[in-house]
Amino acid sequence: MFDEYTMSELTSILAMQGFAGLILFSVLVLMALGLAIIFGQMGVINMAHGEFMILGAYVTYLTAKLFETYLPSLFDGYFFVAMGLAFLASFALGVLVEWCMIRFLFKRPLDTLLATWGLSLILQQLYRTIFGAREVGVTLPDWMMGSYPLSETIEVPINGIFVMVLTLFISLCVYLLMFRSRWGKQVRAVVLNRPMAGAVGINTEKIDRYTFGIGCGVAGVAGSAFTMIGSTGPTSGQLYIVDTFLVVVFGGAQSLLGTIASAFTISQSQSTLEFFLSGSMAKVITLLLVVGILMLRPQGLFALKIRH
Amino acid sequence: MQERAKALFMPRQDLIGFAVLALILIVILPLILDVFRLNLVGKYLTYSFVALGLVLCWGYGGILSLGQGLFFGLGGYCMAMFLKLEASDPVSTKIQSTPGIPDFMDWNQITAIPWWWQPFNSLTLSLIAVVLVPTLFAFIISVAMFKRRVGGVYFAIITQALAAILTILIIGQQGYTGGVNGITDLRTLLGWDIRSDNAKLVLYFVNCILLFGCLLIAQFIRKNKLGRILVAMRDREERVRFSGYDVANFKIFVFCLAAAISSVGGAMFTLQVGFMSPSFVGIVPSIEMVIFCAVGGRLSILGAVYGSLLVNWAKTSFSESFPELWLFAMGALFIGVVMAFPNGLASLFLRYIEPYLPAWYHGKAKPVQPAEVVEKAPLTSTDTQPETATSKSTEKQSDETVPVNSLEGGVYVD
Numbered sequence: 001m002f003d004e005y006t007m008s009e010l011t012s013i014l015a016m017q018g019f020a021g022l023i024l025f026s027v028l029v030l031m032a033l034g035l036a037i038i039f040g041q042m043g044v045i046n047m048a049h050g051e052f053m054i055l056g057a058y059v060t061y062l063t064a065k066l067f068e069t070y071l072p073s074l075f076d077g078y079f080f081v082a083m084g085l086a087f088l089a090s091f092a093l094g095v096l097v098e099w100c101m102i103r104f105l106f107k108r109p110l111d112t113l114l115a116t117w118g119l120s121l122i123l124q125q126l127y128r129t130i131f132g133a134r135e136v137g138v139t140l141p142d143w144m145m146g147s148y149p150l151s152e153t154i155e156v157p158i159n160g161i162f163v164m165v166l167t168l169f170i171s172l173c174v175y176l177l178m179f180r181s182r183w184g185k186q187v188r189a190v191v192l193n194r195p196m197a198g199a200v201g202i203n204t205e206k207i208d209r210y211t212f213g214i215g216c217g218v219a220g221v222a223g224s225a226f227t228m229i230g231s232t233g234p235t236s237g238q239l240y241i242v243d244t245f246l247v248v249v250f251g252g253a254q255s256l257l258g259t260i261a262s263a264f265t266i267s268q269s270q271s272t273l274e275f276f277l278s279g280s281m282a283k284v285i286t287l288l289l290v291v292g293i294l295m296l297r298p299q300g301l302f303a304l305k306i307r308h
Numbered sequence: 309m310q311e312r313a314k315a316l317f318m319p320r321q322d323l324i325g326f327a328v329l330a331l332i333l334i335v336i337l338p339l340i341l342d343v344f345r346l347n348l349v350g351k352y353l354t355y356s357f358v359a360l361g362l363v364l365c366w367g368y369g370g371i372l373s374l375g376q377g378l379f380f381g382l383g384g385y386c387m388a389m390f391l392k393l394e395a396s397d398p399v400s401t402k403i404q405s406t407p408g409i410p411d412f413m414d415w416n417q418i419t420a421i422p423w424w425w426q427p428f429n430s431l432t433l434s435l436i437a438v439v440l441v442p443t444l445f446a447f448i449i450s451v452a453m454f455k456r457r458v459g460g461v462y463f464a465i466i467t468q469a470l471a472a473i474l475t476i477l478i479i480g481q482q483g484y485t486g487g488v489n490g491i492t493d494l495r496t497l498l499g500w501d502i503r504s505d506n507a508k509l510v511l512y513f514v515n516c517i518l519l520f521g522c523l524l525i526a527q528f529i530r531k532n533k534l535g536r537i538l539v540a541m542r543d544r545e546e547r548v549r550f551s552g553y554d555v556a557n558f559k560i561f562v563f564c565l566a567a568a569i570s571s572v573g574g575a576m577f578t579l580q581v582g583f584m585s586p587s588f589v590g591i592v593p594s595i596e597m598v599i600f601c602a603v604g605g606r607l608s609i610l611g612a613v614y615g616s617l618l619v620n621w622a623k624t625s626f627s628e629s630f631p632e633l634w635l636f637a638m639g640a641l642f643i644g645v646v647m648a649f650p651n652g653l654a655s656l657f658l659r660y661i662e663p664y665l666p667a668w669y670h671g672k673a674k675p676v677q678p679a680e681v682v683e684k685a686p687l688t689s690t691d692t693q694p695e696t697a698t699s700k701s702t703e704k705q706s707d708e709t710v711p712v713n714s715l716e717g718g719v720y721v722d
Contacts, residue, residue, distance in 0.1 A: 045461055104647060109461050110372045111646045114602065117595055118642025125635035242472045242591060245465045280480025287473045291466055295452040298462065 021271030026167040028263040030222030038215035045113040048120035050237025056086035056223025057232040064138040090220025095213040127234040135233035252300030350512040352620040357573025359601040359612035361566030367606035369562040370542030375467030379442040381589030383571025388584035390434035391494035416483030446567030454556040475590035490585025605654025
């Protein structure tokens with residue numbers, strides 16, 4: 001199958017597909033980071049995670065509209081405002097959901113799964129009622145358009161680069177938050193031993209609420225970034241939810257590095273395969289490989305060695 | 309001795325429950341509904357096969373599978389492939405460029421029937437395949453997972469991924485599977501027109517008989533030692549393992565059984581509805597099937613039937629009059645059932661209706677030997693018992709269904 005391409009063409013193809021894979025990787029990482037916090041740290045299955053992401057995307061869409069109409073002079077920088085608003089909106093909704101629902105279900109993870117699925121249905125219909133069933137897209141500011149020629153045959157789109165830088169930045173923030181801050185230490189203490197953490201004076205309920213909220217907030221930022229590379233519809237989140245869960249499980253639920261590594265593996269193999277096979281077969285093979293590896297190594301790529 | 313065994317298999321309350329269900333399904337509904345509505349009920353009942361499988365697998369075994377649509381779909385597709393081959397004989401497909409092959413193959417420039425379609429020329433082989441293919445799939449999945457002690461949430465996610473994979477595969481391989489439209493335009497079964505009113509009526513009764521067959525199997529398991537081991541395994545897996553049982557084998561068995569039951573439902577779905585498509589395979593239908601089971605009560609085998617009838621009836625009537633509201637109602641149903649009634653309709657029945665039923669329902673006070681009471685009481689307490697006191701303990705039990713540390717317990721980390 002490689003015969004019809006020359007060597008340099010093949011390199012360019014691989015580079016371009018690799019870059020497309022990197023964009024997919026960014027989306028997966030951004031979504032998976034929030035999930036890694038919620039699922040990996042708290043052990044809560046949030047099936048509505050995709051809908052939190054879409055909330056961020058719609059907030060970005062609204063902000064873009066707002067800037068377009070009222071502040072066209074500042075349009076170039078709207079994205080940063082939108083990102084902050086997306087985080088806040090998803091965070092607020094996350095805290096609310098935790099308070100109404102999740103906190104009653106901590107001991108029943110399988111039931112959280114069903115309840116959050118119900119939530120995702122409600123949110124989807126809500127989006128459909130408010131924004132309509134059609135997909136919406138944002139207008140990109142000028143500096144994000146176009147592409148950057150790397151060599152004669154290889155070009156990389158600028159919005160892709162931006163999303164990747166953003167991913168790096170957010171991953172770093174999450175890392176610092178979880179592993180280098182006092183708050184992160186408290187979260188991990190609550191996860192490892194809830195009664196003991198409470199006994200040393202950590203307010204476990206508050207920690208739970210904000211952990212869930214921040215996980216959802218990161219999802220909102222992911223949605224914000226998602227608008228840069230694709231359009232948003234009420235059910236866009238659901239397309240990614242299974243992939244994201246696989247990413248988190250494949251990486252080893254409690255390891256942040258594992259999450260990133262597995263997102264990289266999955267996205268790269270999918271986009272590379274996509275060129276040579278049809279898109280659906282590429283996805284089938286990737287998912288089957290992941291499931292196969294998970295059967296051989298159920299604890300994921302990077303499992304923490306902890307005693308239970 | 310034999311009488312005692314009989315009493316154990318089918319206590320009076322269960323017998324009445326079965327009889328009432330049979331009365332509703334076989335006598336009342338066919339009398340009051342026209343054929344179109346009855347056909348709809350038949351379609352709902354095919355989902356209750358899946359819900360029944362989930363009661364065994366999830367309610368009793370504690371294994372939540374979010375991929376039951378996989379087995380429902382495989383069963384349905386096996387049946388649909390046979391019907392499609394019969395419907396595409398050279399005479400009725402003579403306008404195609406290659407007569408004698410299914411229409412979607414012709415549209416996709418395929419000129420010969422692929423080898424794995426060949427067995428579906430024979431009804432016997434197809435009927436075997438309907439049960440065997442999904443069960444084999446379930447066997448492979450469950451052996452790979454349970455032997456390595458993957459369970460709980462991880463199992464749920466992986467089954468979900470598998471359902472997604474099969475959907476993508478079916479949609480992607482349009483030439484071999486009919487793609488997103490599925491296998492449509494099914495006409496006859498061995499020359500017998502399945503679209504006529506008469507056939508719909510007959511198929512409805514066949515469906516009911518098969519459903520009762522599966523319900524009896526489930527009842528047998530529930531009242532047997534096997535059912536008690538399943539419950540014990542769900543509540544305290546390690547203890548069962550250290551008592552010398554191979555937990556994985558029981559899990560594999562119950563998962564395969566649930567798959568087999570679901571596949572029968574799938575095949576009956578194809579026969580009654582007249583087509584099969586990937587929209588009954590993927591993640592969304594699979595999770596909906598879990599909610600049918602949860603609404604009826606995850607510990608009640610008869611509840612599974614009522615649950616799927618009720619939810620689907622609500623779905624049809626809601627989407628007919630307020631299509632916008634249906635997803636809200638469905639979402640609220642998910643949240644409400646999980647938060648307020650973890651044991652579904654069955655727990656409501658046990659708490660509010662059963663105590664007020666007349667004495668003949670509960671039967672005469674049984675002159676049970678004290679020794680037997682001591683022997684049996686702790687074991688059967690998780691089963692649906694008539695007294696109100698135990699309905700509380702049933703709920704308590706389900707709270708403990710998933711131990712606090714089961715997330716860690718789900719995957720064995722060495």
